[in-house]
Amino acid sequence: MAAWGRRRLGPGSSGGSARERVSLSATDCYIVHEIYNGENAQDQFEYELEQALEAQYKYIVIEPTRIGDETARWITVGNCLHKTAVLAGTACLFTPLALPLDYSHYISLPAGVLSLACCTLYGISWQFDPCCKYQVEYDAYKLSRLPLHTLTSSTPVVLVRKDDLHRKRLHNTIALAALVYCVKKIYELYAV
Known part of the structure; x- marks a missing residue:
């Protein structure tokens, strides 16, 4: 499979008007084609x-609209949980610095619980x-490099594989710090 790549000046090129072809290996891109062969076509698409x-392809192009939309929504919900965990945890940790200590726990404790809940839900439902x-x-630009000219669908969903190790570390660290803060604050509130 080959697709057009970015413009590069090289030997024999005339001022960048020529485009160099970038080939994708068979392990780079997989296309789930929308071909209906019987009653269980949706099951075949899902499979x-x-x-x-x-198989961990770098790019996955999903032609069937229903499965593509479901997959995009699933990824969006996971992204939302991740961002909520990070933002709520950050709010939990920085609210005591911005508000008076007598009132900060009214915002920081619920934010910490929300961060921990989102992180836990992400860990249970999405992590594996x-x-x-x-x-x-x-x-x-990135989509133009893929072999989308062979598709029958005008609105395919294109997935790209990304390393999420740093992302998971970030929200786990912030949620853990928020948990420690919440436990400490609850202990202070009820021990006094």
Whole structure:
């Protein structure tokens, strides 16, 4: 599979007007084609997507609209949980610095609990799902490098595999710090 890459000046190129072809290996891109072969076509699409996710292709193009939309929503919910865990945990940790100590726990404790809840839910529901390693690609330049000309669908969902190790470390660290703060603050409130 080959796709057009970025412009590069090189030997024999005339001022950047020529485009160099960038080839993708067979392990880089997988396309779940929308071909209906019988009654269980949706099950076949889901099976193909699952196999592609487990095979860890760099790009997965999903032609069937229903499965593509469901996958994009699932990824969006996971992203929302991650961002909520990080933002709520940050609010929990920095509220005592911005508000008077007598009132800060009214915001910081609920924010800490929210951060911990989102982090826990993400850990239970998304952490071991192979779909959490992917993000929906919207960048037109990156999409132009993929073999989308072979598709029958005009609105495919394109997933790109991204390393989420730092992302998980970030929200786990912030949620853990928020938990420690909440436990300490609750102890202070009820021990006095």
